[in-house]
Amino acid sequence: MELRISFFLLIAAVAALSSATTTNAHNITHMLAKHPSFSTFNHYLTLTHLAGEINRRRTITVCAVDNGAMNSLLAKHYPLPTIKNILSLHIFADYFGAKKLHQITKGSTTTSSLFQATGEAAGTSGYVNITDIKGGKVRFAPVDSDYDGPMATFVKSLEELPYDIAVIQISNTLTSQEAEAPAASPADLNVTSLMAKQGCQTFSDMIVSQGVQSTFSDSVQGGLTVFCPSDEALAAFRPRYKNLTADGKASLLLYHGVPVYNSLGMLRSSNGLVNTLATEGAKKFDFTVQNDGDDVKLETKVVTATITGTLIDEDPLAVFKIDEVLLPKELFKAEPPAPAPKPATKSKSKSNGAAAGGDDEDENADGPGPSADDMAAADEDNSNEGERSRGGGVAALCFSLALVIFACIC
Ligand SMILES: *[C@@H]1O[C@H](CO)[C@@H](O)[C@H](O)[C@H]1NC(C)=O
Ligand SMILES: *[C@@H]1O[C@H](CO)[C@@H](O)[C@H](O)[C@H]1NC(C)=O
Ligand SMILES: *[C@@H]1O[C@H](CO)[C@@H](O)[C@H](O)[C@H]1NC(C)=O
Ligand SMILES: *[C@@H]1O[C@H](CO)[C@@H](O)[C@H](O)[C@H]1NC(C)=O
Numbered sequence: 001m002e003l004r005i006s007f008f009l010l011i012a013a014v015a016a017l018s019s020a021t022t023t024n025a026h027n028i029t030h031m032l033a034k035h036p037s038f039s040t041f042n043h044y045l046t047l048t049h050l051a052g053e054i055n056r057r058r059t060i061t062v063c064a065v066d067n068g069a070m071n072s073l074l075a076k077h078y079p080l081p082t083i084k085n086i087l088s089l090h091i092f093a094d095y096f097g098a099k100k101l102h103q104i105t106k107g108s109t110t111t112s113s114l115f116q117a118t119g120e121a122a123g124t125s126g127y128v129n130i131t132d133i134k135g136g137k138v139r140f141a142p143v144d145s146d147y148d149g150p151m152a153t154f155v156k157s158l159e160e161l162p163y164d165i166a167v168i169q170i171s172n173t174l175t176s177q178e179a180e181a182p183a184a185s186p187a188d189l190n191v192t193s194l195m196a197k198q199g200c201q202t203f204s205d206m207i208v209s210q211g212v213q214s215t216f217s218d219s220v221q222g223g224l225t226v227f228c229p230s231d232e233a234l235a236a237f238r239p240r241y242k243n244l245t246a247d248g249k250a251s252l253l254l255y256h257g258v259p260v261y262n263s264l265g266m267l268r269s270s271n272g273l274v275n276t277l278a279t280e281g282a283k284k285f286d287f288t289v290q291n292d293g294d295d296v297k298l299e300t301k302v303v304t305a306t307i308t309g310t311l312i313d314e315d316p317l318a319v320f321k322i323d324e325v326l327l328p329k330e331l332f333k334a335e336p337p338a339p340a341p342k343p344a345t346k347s348k349s350k351s352n353g354a355a356a357g358g359d360d361e362d363e364n365a366d367g368p369g370p371s372a373d374d375m376a377a378a379d380e381d382n383s384n385e386g387e388r389s390r391g392g393g394v395a396a397l398c399f400s401l402a403l404v405i406f407a408c409i410c
Pocket of ligand 2: 108142
């Protein structure tokens with residue numbers, strides 16, 4: 001009995017520890033390396049840099065085709081950017097394990113592919129229909145496709161890490177006229193429309209309405225990194241933005257562009273001052289890139305922002321999402337740090353606020369952990385990785401508690 005309890009405790013501790021330290025990272029190159037008949041597909045994921053994109057994302061499905069199907073595609077001698085567009089149709093921003101594929105509500109669903117996310121797909125051409133057809137087969141067809149060759153069907157599941165990544169085999173490559181069209185080089189991409197499509201609509205609109213989009217687009221060719229504040233950050237900032245002069249507004253927007261291409265990896269491995277599109281002679285308008293573990297922080301003298309996502313990272317253009325508007329010291333005075341809301345007047349309201357905060361924390365600590373459904377829902381949000389690992393920690397804790405209770409009953 002004694003022994004059994006300590007055994008369970010040990011298992012619980014190990015489970016909690018391993019879940020808490022696992023970062024849910026997947027490596028598609030590594031996963032496919034176990035399947036030699038997919039070596040060509042794997043090779044092209046690396047060549048097109050789609051592998052990095054897959055590894056960065058959560059809640060994703062990769063529809064792999066075997067070497068035979070890849071050879072048929074390669075026989076068409078498309079340039080690499082076109083192959084990239086075609087292969088990006090094979091990567092869905094949702095999780096479809098074998099089980100889910102065979103249980104699609106009403107037998108049909110439409111999912112968005114990475115081709116949609118690149119901003120190169122016009123209209124709905126980046127979406128793929130998934131349909132359960134007769135005989136237990138599942139068919140995949142790009143929406144708007146008038147493709148009449150052999151249809152692509154589900155063959156088998158290769159690797160599944162539930163709600164993180166599913167790697168499945170389909171019988172033929174998915175393609176569409178849009179994907180096969182000559183691909184625009186990154187230098188020809190429309191930065192503002194790309195940002196608008198990928199979750200930076202407000203920032204993109206501000207750039208357009210302030211008439212500074214050409215400064216951004218003219219910089220792409222020589223390398224450009226844009227840090228786009230989230231819509232929430234911009235909404236909170238709007239009153240102060242309105243207060244700026246037209247020149248001030250333009251400078252503030254240009255302050256979010258760095259006229260050099262920086263991948264996330266490059267940002268992670270270099271600290272220091274960077275110039276921006278607003279830098280002009282004595283008006284420095286610079287900020288500091290500062291690494292903090294895996295996080296990349298941008299520090300102006302006024303505010304510190306953290307990179308929270310990647311919209312595009314393809315030499316010569318990278319666009320990252322950040323959680324705060326970058327405030328240059330040239331336009332804004334340094335303020336006491338905002339995060340801990342401390343009323344200016346030291347009245348009793350302060351202690352009330354602190355007590356309320358404490359209650360909240362207790363509630364969270366005592367409250368039940370997220371249910372399996374909550375976890376699945378959280379998994380569907382692929383933009384919030386930090387939240388997920390925390391959820392994983394809570395789940396691990398609940399799991400260990402359950403084991404301990406089970407051990408005690410025994
Ligand atoms: C992914 O796996 C491949 C092959 O195992 C390896 O070469 C590569 O360095 C890994 N990438 C990362 C980011 O760990
Ligand atoms: C995809 O699904 C939509 C809605 O079910 C349908 O209207 C469209 O014709 C389908 N397209 C293809 C190519 O199957
Ligand atoms: C970029 O797209 C915007 C719409 O989002 C459009 O107004 C603008 O003219 C485009 N710029 C170029 C250079 O095509
Ligand atoms: C706008 O500017 C005025 C005058 O400089 C200042 O009093 C006011 O607080 C500013 N408003 C905001 C929201 O910053």
